[in-house]
Amino acid sequence: MVISAMKANSENFIRPLANFPRSMWGDRFLAFSLDKSELKIYAKATEEPKEEVKRLINDQTIDPNAKLSLIYSVYRLGLRYLFIEEIDSQLHKLFKDLTMEDYEETTLYTMSINFHVFRQHGYKVSCDVFKKFKDYSSGKFKDDIKSDVRGILSLYEAAQLSIHGESILDEALVFAKAQLTSVVDTLESDLVQQVKHALIIPSYRGVQMIEARLYFANYREECCKYNSLQKLANAHFNYLQLLQKEELRIVTQWAKDMEFQIITPYARDRVPELYLWTLAIYLEPHYSQGRIMVTKIAQLITVFNDTYDAYATIHELRLLTDAVNRWELSAIDQLPDNIKPLYKALLDTYADFEEQLSKEGRASRVHTSKRTFQELARGYHQEAEWRHNLQVPSFDDYIENGLITSTYNVFSVSFLMGMGDIVNEEVVAWYESHPKILKALDLLGRLYNDVTSFKFERQRAQKQITSVDAYMNTFGVEENEAVDEIKKMLENAWKDINEECLKPTKFSMEILSIFLNLARMTDFVYRYMDTFTFPEKSIAEYITLLFVGPVAM
Template sequence: MEQTTNYCNAHQHDETHIGRPLAHYHPNLWGDHFLNYTPPDEITQRQREEEVMALKEEVRRKIQGVSENPKERLILIDVVEQLGVAYHFEDEIEANLQHFNMRYSQDDARYEDDLHFVSLRFRLLRQHGFYVSSDVFNKFKTEDGNFKESLIEDAVGILNLYEASYLRVHGENILDEAVVFTTSKLRALVDQLSDPLATQVSQALKLPLHKGVTRLLSRYYISTYEAEPMHDETLLKFAKLDFNLLQTLHLIELRDLSKWWRNLNFGTKLPFARDRIAEVYFWMLGTFYEPKYALGRQIFTKLYKMTSVMDDTYDAYGFFEELQVYTDAVQRWDKNTMNQLPDYMKLTYEALLDTFVRFEQDLANQGRSKLVPYVRELMKAQCRGYFQEAKWCQEKYVPTYDEYLNDAAITTAGYTLMSGTTFLGMGEFATTEAFEWVTQTPKPVKASCIIGRLIGDMASYKIERKRDHVASVVECYMKQFGVTEEIALKELHNIVEDAWKDLNKEMLRPTTFPRPLMTRILNLSRVIEVFYRLGEDDYSIVSQNMQQKVQLVLIDPIVL
């Protein structure tokens, strides 16, 4: 492996950069843009809110009074969800899907051979946790077991089968086959299609709906839906106004978080760390964007930024002996231990402890401050995981894939910590029992950790080779199984897909804990796919891809 620095064997304890494994991360892209955000004046804002409320009731009546035609009802629900406004109509959508689930085998016979209808019904029910059998797709196969070639004449149907197939669980071979079949056919078809369907297919091939995040998907879909000749003007206007209204709320939150981050002065005093407050907030919006989760967003963003700086300290700056002392200090969680730390570590250590004190104060108003210690213990575990990787690096040890997955990946993926952190913002759903459960890294959290770490490693391992860095999961897999890099990447991709099947199964009713909690774990996995799916590390590296996503969700309002 190429090495450009001598991190592992460095024994200096000065504050210079000499011998440190600097990653040379790009500076913050956005300057003071979010820090200086000015929201609309109070009168304008109130007028917008009143207009949205009036349109919301019109849309509600449309959902409640939708045609008895089952296909039209499904399409309306799907449109509402893809436009990003379903959070307003959770009860109405649940009632409709309960009806579809109860009448699953009794729906209008004229649709039993309609691939669009069968696939859409399957996907919507599975998305909401209803188990329905994938055997419904057998009718679209020939006697020799292959999907009918004639289906290529139904591009909309193939697209919907493609989207439905990503809700698969283990043992559903027909959906595994459907992924391959539909991906191949859509790639062949996309250049022959006209918009808006061509755009939908192109976006789906990059990232299926099930692995996307609502705010980004809805921004894309609003444009697509507007291009539909038969779109509902009231629904479209409501979606546009609601998107902009939410964007205003999110920008106010990001402004305040940017002030918090600026006051910490990490960007100046710790130039080795990634200065990514806007990107972290975007990450968090993928986890929960709804207005009622404002406190959750604040807690999540702050803790993620603290964890990110800690990650960079272990990964891209600290000498091994410094990291050992820092790890011990975090385990003690006592400001009296600060004197043992180098000056740059004192800064992050004090901020970490102060941030947790503020969490306790914020949650005390809800009588929930007793839950913060659970997350504090997860932070300590995260730190131990980082140190394990630093130890492997210092010893120049390449672990086996099994060691890596069990000893480091589950911890340092951060998703046990992040799952627990999101729970802090979930109000009454997050009980003591839920926190005790999540700290044990149960199956859905483990699946999320695997997705997060493997996808992240596959996106960043080539860059990390340019400096002295712990072996990536790619190299660990190659070592254990004696395979080429190409085969390792293919097999790791399959392992990620298996983890998605585990997660999909855990989301089926009845879930272990309320669906709003389980959805946070699911959404954390979705964000990883959005940041890393195209093989780029969109968090560490300033990419045009990431800039565009932040621009769409947090800078540019939708033109009405």
Template sequence: MSSDVFKRFTNDDGKFKETLTIDVQGLLSLYEAAHLRVHGEEILEEALTFTVTHLESMGPKLGNSLKAQVSEALSQPIHTNLPRFLARKNICMYENIESRNDLLLKFAKLDFNILQKVFQRELRELTILVECYFGAVGLHFEPQQSRARIMTGKILSILNIVDDTFDAYATFDELVLFTNAIERSCDISAMESVSHNLRPIYQVLIEFLNELEDELKKEGKSDRIYYAKVEMKKWIKSYFKEAEWLNACYFPKCEEYMENAITSIAVKLIATISLICLEELIISKETLEWVTSDSSILRASSILSRLKDDIMGHHFEQQRTHIPSFFECYMKEHGVSKQEAYVEVQKIMENAWKDINTELVCPSQVPMFALEQAINPTRLTLSFQVNDFMNTKGGFKDSLLVAG
């Protein structure tokens, strides 16, 4: 649908009508729609500015129910959020609306509680990976996606361990041997070539791949493991590139940093694992080839995750020996302040969302469930940091909702 449909809400001068501010719910809908804009849709750029300005100014004057909806929307719009985590908050807000449909509310609570019980059963299998399971639930919340949740929870845990290993615990010489073993065979037979200190994590990586292959064999889909190994090798190689920079005290240019960082952020690896683990779906070879390619949606999703991760973590990381974040690279290359670098990062992130939206709304040979695997890791990064989310209201650890 053309964005021209929104012209009905504008005056002759192209500005949005002030009378729209009377309808707060309508203003919220226009705000949410603006986040689906693609490049060149100026009317939706205007809509975003218009709605944000008015929603922010009217927020303090609204009743509690509407104020909560507006505050939540301004904090993170629906399109960039994780559906299941957003549902928990929306149920609580909808409950306070006088015009609510009580039957719909009851079913929403029952649906939430049934899934909550499914998650709790699975969590018993992953008691040592509790924190990472919250992320897995965000990526795969449908009840039939149990295998994808469990395997994704495990790979998220492995990502954290490997990240710490490369960043803080291993020597450069140990990382050389570790990376060579992964690139050469990605198999337990290469264990002897890995230093003793890193053999435990190498074994964890290989055992994960073997477990994944065994699971896929049950359905005659063991050939899918090839794509997981391809992305695993790319990811480890990108980590080693960062280790080389750190070892040589090298300060990369922005473009060089981002080219490597969009792999090291592991969005493609997570998307690949997620996709090949989906049950009861026919996934073509073309789709599997796509997830390991350099598609624009995967690239944009990786850029968003990397920059958000840098925003959240670059202060802490620069307090210890670490490669520069995008902020440091941009400040040095362009001779600007941290605030100016932050403004540039926000622009890059906005354009990345437009790239994602373009892929989502245009006809594609890639099925929607595959495109979802590309953007859900980014929604996860944008929505919360797992450690913080565990202790927030509305998180997975909340008690069950009372349906009635």
């Protein structure tokens, strides 16, 4: 049944419609037709340069600094997954033989790149390596490095990997950002693009697929240093673009077939943006099934979120929450006609997942995702009850529920669901213990969203409660102070995530990267404003880069 009423039939209630901006893409991505022969050509074109890059990584005659610079470029280009064993082997040897004396004569640029590479791969290089660049009398960074823009830029990027207690990296971040900001308008060529983008979002906190494409375009000197690396990156980007456009076509067609624009016309229509979200978590081709599945889950989360926040009455939400908790088709009978299609879409989609994964002996992963979705519905319902009762919860109560409504519990377990045999029972048990990295991720997801959207939420027909409101109410502070304190919590959560990715870790980086990449996507989307709700401000540019425009040669 098409929802057309602004008022609920059962009560005199003006629905709190948010009037979200419409999708700017329409059916654009449905027109794509995958040419498998072209896909094979690009796959073939990666083979020879891939072997040559592997040889370079393993080459014992290459200077350690040059080796680390090569590994840095491989990572920045999104190619690490092709050389995991080779890179880990080389880094293990280099780190084992590393001494502080090795860096006595090293430049700021080289030092920062090496620090970045080791930290990025879980090796805890001491931040003391940067002490040599500080003036002992003043305690400030030396004046003679201020003219080294490439070095300052690399320091700025490296400082993003700081953990708790590393004050020198906190100082480096402030120093480097101020220096780059002061000189950016005087720079030329690739360097100006490198600095401008890093000031918008550092590469470590960016979306890996986007960062890879921008590195290829803006770091031409580094990419051209090895011809085989340049050839591999170019063929790899073209291969991935074809595969990704096909996946985007599939999920766009699915959303169209599910008729979300008809059954939930009040909700945000953001399928390409949601697909980008899943691509940000894992770009590897072998996770194609996972990306498609999680994009579907993300679409369900979006329409459920908007149903709870921007459409349904409290009575309808109580019925819907009870039905989701029951998770059975017979529960549909208790729902009003305007909510039934949404509930059926949820059940049908998860039934399809169970059918797919039961053939692989992984149906239990679907059940875990289902449980987290039920928990999410309860969290959304709690927020709705607070709004209905005109109640502002305490900050602690808000955060306890907000860790659920951040949606990242559903997202992370669903991404694990799509990873295949690498996710065994031990991984699932660890995940269900709610480890520190997951808690930090949930906090990021909730607070980032709130701190950039609270003013918009206050303007809604039915005022939405955010962590900013709860903090102000609980601690009796002004808005600016509440925002500042929440931003400090965000940076502390980032340090928690960085810390949890350092060796020794319980599981491989392939598992931990799910949480790290979700944090990156959160930063990317909410750093300045809610660019998911208003994608034309930023995300549209990157969707065009990845799925519309050609790969730059």
